[in-house]
Amino acid sequence: MSLLKIENMKTDIGQYAVLHGVSFDVPEGGVFVLLGRNGAGKTTTLRSIMGLWSPSPGSVTFRGEDITGLHTAGIARKGIAYVPENMGIFGGLTVEENLVLATETGSFDQARLKRIYELFPAIETFWTKQAWSLSGGQKQMLAVARAIIEPRALILIDEPTKGLAPSIVAAMAEAFREIAETTTILLVEQNFHFAKSLGRDMAVIEDGRVVHTGTMADFVADKALQERLLSLSA
């Protein structure tokens, strides 16, 4: 059974129709990559899943339960975390406060915190610093750490490598691999080289419609398909 099932999701933003009937299944475990050109509707898809924009019609089913129309907070409490493209860091709060806000009880599970320190040592180093003072890479680490500070079934991550230095991108890929051992990741990414190193399954979205779904291995092997859907040349 799929962890997340999206059927015929249509989303309008103001007077513009952005998604025209997006459908795909995210299986449990590993990294599912949603690829597509700029403006294809990838971010809108993630925001619609989170309830930040209301899809109508269409349905989003999570662990067999219809979560369409639920309030964003209710969707989050079902076990879905969201790391937006702009990272959504609270700059005026410290690193610790950013993380404690994401806990259910206001206190940390020490084992999880230790795991976060191991994945992202910068979190421990800058624990008491205000988040606005962090570098772009450190903010991204904090955003991902906040998503895993509590056990989640699914994490939606929107373009985590955007604007980051190659060394940080490599560290991020390593962290995602570890996280994906216990948590499903739905990753939106334009950096195909980053995405292909992580993805197990994938979908390509174009003009608000899913135009391809399959395994990443098959997609990587089919250069013609890559060229057609993403304008990637060998």
Added chain:
Amino acid sequence: MEQLSQTLERFGGVYLLPFALAVVAFIMIGAPSSWVTLTVAGLAMGMMVFLMASGLSLVFGLMDVLNFGHSAFVSFGAFVAASVLAALGGWLGSDSVILNALALILALLSAVAFGVVAGWFFESVIIKPVYKDHLRQILITMGALIVSEQVILAIWGGTPITVHRPQFLEGAFIFGDVSIEVYRVFAFVLGLAVFIGLHVLLNRTRIGLLIRAGVENREMVESLGFRIDRLFIGVFVLGSALAALGGAMWAGYVTLITPALGAEMMIVVFIVVIIGGLGSIQGTLLGAIIVGLTANYIGYLAPKLSLASNMLLMMAILMWRPNGLRPAVK
């Protein structure tokens, strides 16, 4: 310039402004006793305006709601407190400090209770239908302010009402040539206590953490599993109650109130919120104190300029810091 800014920041940054203002005023006024009186009056006025403005700043910052009706709570707070004080006239005039204090406490509590109920009603009936629509917010909250003025006219009439202070807050402390009104000291201490309470709430509690985070990014707080709309009702009610408390204190300060009080204070309250920076309690306090001191100093040094002083101050600060002195979001 950057280096100068960093050096200033190390020594307190914008928090030095009230001190700088006081030093400049000391030089210009010349008479130390007048300067002390004006400074205490400015601080007391600043603290009362802080009470009125703090809620508006949080409401603005947290939900992006432009509530021009906020000062209606100030008016009602003033009139409710004045009525309670008038009804307890016997206690006010009594030599017993306990009866004096009881009358004052009851008056302030009545204003706060009114603010709580009216704030809840206002948010549920007037604000909620116009979330995310600034134009309709302005229209409907301005309308609500006008309606509230008419309600006050209908209940209390158009004649200015004299507000009686408790006996123990009358008079002044005399230190040599310096005379400091007891009521001003009380207003300052009460404002400071509320500021400390708000500071603790915002910085030492989980709800405060949520409010601070919500001011920066509502969507992200909701994505973490929290209903910010429910939190907003709480903040709105708190802000309304504080505005009513500020109005009650202001009534005792000016001792003569009219139904136009809310509209008059609205301008000052908005200037303070804009100067201080949206969503920031520290910024609001700083803005309120600067406005209070400036109004008193200018009123003494150049009375003809006093009406324009707040506007000029706002223009000067916004040219220097377009987001205000201490905005919540960096």
